[in-house]
Amino acid sequence: MSNELLEFDVIAEALIEKAQKDGAETMWDRKAALKTQCGFGEGGICCRICVMGPCRVSPSPDKGAQRGICGADRDTIVARNFARMCCGGTSAHSDHARDIVHAMYHSSEDGPFKIREEGKLRRIAAEWGLEDTDTKETYALAHELAEKALMEFGKPFGTQNFLKRAPKTRQEIWERENIAPRAIDQEVVTLMHSTHMGCASDPESILRRSLRTSMSDGWGGSMIGTEFSDIMYGIPKERASESNLGVIDPEQVNIMLHGHDPNLAEMIAVASKNPELIELAKEQGAKGINVVGMCCTGNEMTMRHGIKIAGNFYQQEMAIITGAVEVAVVDVQCIFPALPKLAKSYHTRFISTSPKAKIAGDMYIEFNEEDPLSCAEEVIKTAVMNFKNRDASKVDVPELKAETIVGYSVETTIGALDRVVNSQTDVTGTVKPLGDLVWAGVLRGAAGIVGCNNPKVEHDYAHITLMKELIKNDVICVVTGCAAQAAAKAGLLKLEAKELCGRGLKEACERANIPPVLHMGSCVDISRILHLVTLVANERGVDIAELPVVGAAPEYMSEKAVAIASYVVSSGLNTYLGVMPYVSGSENFMKLMTEGVKEWTGAAYVFESDPIKAAELIMADIEDKRTKLGI
Ligand code: SF4
Ligand code: FE2
Known part of the structure; x- marks a missing residue:
């Protein structure tokens, strides 16, 4: 373990000891009081969807109760529990987005909610097919766009507006597999219905519907949350900050x-x-x-x-x-x-x-x-x-804090990429330099590393270890959420972190003047990662699943992260999870997640709790993608 990590733990330990002295209770006290956590819950094989239960079935086909009172078997029970986590996560991100859109609806020239990015307002309005987007008065257009966005939650027909950003091939896959999300609220309601007692029991169908619901988060709620926050509060720019x-x-x-x-x-x-x-x-x-x-x-x-x-x-x-x-x-x-x-x-x-x-x-x-x-x-x-x-x-404030650079929105990242090219002779304002760096092998690929902390994993250890392993191997990392803050604390969001990189990534960082790990924002901003990846795929004329890019959530804990993993897999990127979701009680469902889904979306969930092994798997994955692309 590195010194920086040790330093984190010293702080944590000192503060936990301080809490004990102060008579304050922490999550560690509560975790200890829980003793062993429930094995049935852990495996996803406890069902309490109806009041004939709770029914706990055996994880083994050879012994113990095989079915709940209604006859649901372990595969159905696990699938339904998983689906409901996707519903919870999708609801959280999307309802967050709805509040942002509401605020935009209340925006005005002289009120507290203003439009700070008129250009982006007009761009998104045009993208969504509004009329007179160049000439309409700013706030009239903002209110019209907000109304249109509110319809994304409940419109009776059609699919999410932002899906059209994706490569044609990806859009066809979503249509073919019936995972193109319709109205956000509808997807959540339908899946809650599907998993009500006495509805769907086919695990494959439940997983497919879980993907579609989660897609309404990634390409719906989260993307709306990000883009509309930018319009109202400003597009994030590269700036210095501190963390810890x-x-x-x-x-x-x-x-x-x-x-x-x-x-x-x-x-x-x-x-x-x-x-x-x-x-x-x-x-x-x-x-x-x-x-x-x-x-x-x-x-x-x-x-x-x-x-x-x-x-x-x-x-x-x-x-x-x-x-x-x-x-x-x-x-x-x-x-x-x-x-x-x-x-x-x-x-x-x-x-x-x-x-x-x-x-x-x-x-x-x-x-x-x-x-x-x-x-x-x-x-x-x-x-x-x-x-x-x-x-x-x-009062006892630990002195530790790290300098950090944040703010790599898609727009800012493209601006940074312009530093790599000759502005006199090359096209600027596109992701082409990023594609060029990957195609030339200067960068082997990219990883989106996201998600929370979880007391099942040593604090920030998996985040930081995975990032360090990847940048060492010339894989650029884009990060959000608590993973981004772990990177900030460990000094990975500084220009000096280039010294931890392989030759190619180090050179790219020097030319673009960026850190090797780019802070892209909050959890809804994983939509920024989706957008960036989409732009690269479109620029190269390939599908997202063909790119040497992966998703990872080494320490996640929330339902939101389960939905995120599901929309990232649906978008064509293999997604490496460091914590097992509650699915281990059904071998069949696990097989669907790790293999079956690949046939539908071209990507799958990968479970690996050891960040070093996860890094090895990711490198093999990236090199395999490169070979298939012939680069
Ligand atoms: Fe038990 Fe079936 Fe009710 Fe679930 S739905 S609690 S398995 S009876
Ligand atoms: Fe978050």
Whole structure:
């Protein structure tokens, strides 16, 4: 294990010990209290879809109960449980997107929600077939586009608008396999229906429908979430930031922004610059107001504002344990319900803001799209006035933080690629240089490494080990979510990380002046990865499945990640999962996932918990793709 990793663990261990001294409970206490986790649940063979159950069937065909009371066998039970995880994940990403679109619907010249990227608004409006996109008044067009986007959730006919971005061959595969997603809400509802007691029992059909539902996340909700956030809040640009718990400043009022939806976070960013509130903070004895990000909100805010990242999923409790966070404010997704109780062991106020994620135990200040700034200002005032309640004896902020470069949206990445070519003689503003580098073998390929942390895996170890192995072998990595924050903490998002690369990738990094691991944003921004890969496939005239590119989620934990893996596989990329989803109880379903699906989409799920072995498999996969392309 490397020194950097060891350093992470020293911090974690010290803070876990501090929590014990402070009488605060952490996830490790709860994990220990659970003792052994349920083997039936782990294998996906516990069914509680109807109230005749719960029915736990045997993972073995030779002994124990073979079927639930209704007759569902292990294959059906596993398939239905898996499908419902895809529904949960798709719902989360897509409902996030719906909130962004709603905010755009409320945008106005003089209101808090504005259109910052008029060019992108007009481009997407034209892509979606709206009329007079060059001449229509900005906000009239924004409202029209928002209405059209809301229809993507419930339109009675047709498939998702963004599918047309994909290569023709891929679109044909989706049609042929009946996995082209229709309206997002419809896909989730239909799959919940299909997996209701007494409906589908055929595992193959259930997996196919799980793919289609997940596709409505990747090419629907997530892509809408990303593109519309850019229109409203700005296309992320290359910028410097810092990452790890050391960004919490003991001399300032610290506000930890945690969750996923940029609507709230953007308003907090605006309100935190209010001179009256800064003055108030100074009157309380603080040097100023320091907003720090956690999880995907952290990614969104660092990419657009340079707001520093306090940590990833695993560190949400640790930030509070530093004793220097005045307010932890959250919106939706990946928030431990344990946080309000933990906050009570310190002076921290915990504030939930979303009616969809009202978290019991401390404050609730509702975020209202019609008056979003008042919620943000109240949050900041609460934090400022809480500064004096800090217990100095409980403050211990680890000094560790890493410099990092973030903000590689598709547009910014293309801009960076322009540095590789001769602008006098070559075409600029395209992904051609990236294709050229891959085709020439300077880069062997690319990997999208994404996902969460999971206490089943040593913190950040799998993320970082996999990235280091791949860049060493000239595979460029694009990262999002907590994987991106792991990379940031380990210094992989710095230009100096080129020294860890093979010769080809190092040269490419020097020519483009980029790090070998590119921060592409939050979990919905995996759609940026899909878009970039699609542009390269289109530019080369090949299908996505032919490219030497893979997806990986080494430490994931959420339903969202299960949906992500499923839409990435549907998009034609083999997807390497470091944690086993709840499917091991059905050999047949596992076979469908690792082999059968390949016949439909040209890609499959690969399960490998050892990141070194995963890297070997990925390299073999990439070299195989290269051979087939003849490059
Ligand atoms: Fe048991 Fe069938 Fe009901 Fe599931 S649906 S709980 S297997 S009876
Ligand atoms: Fe996320």
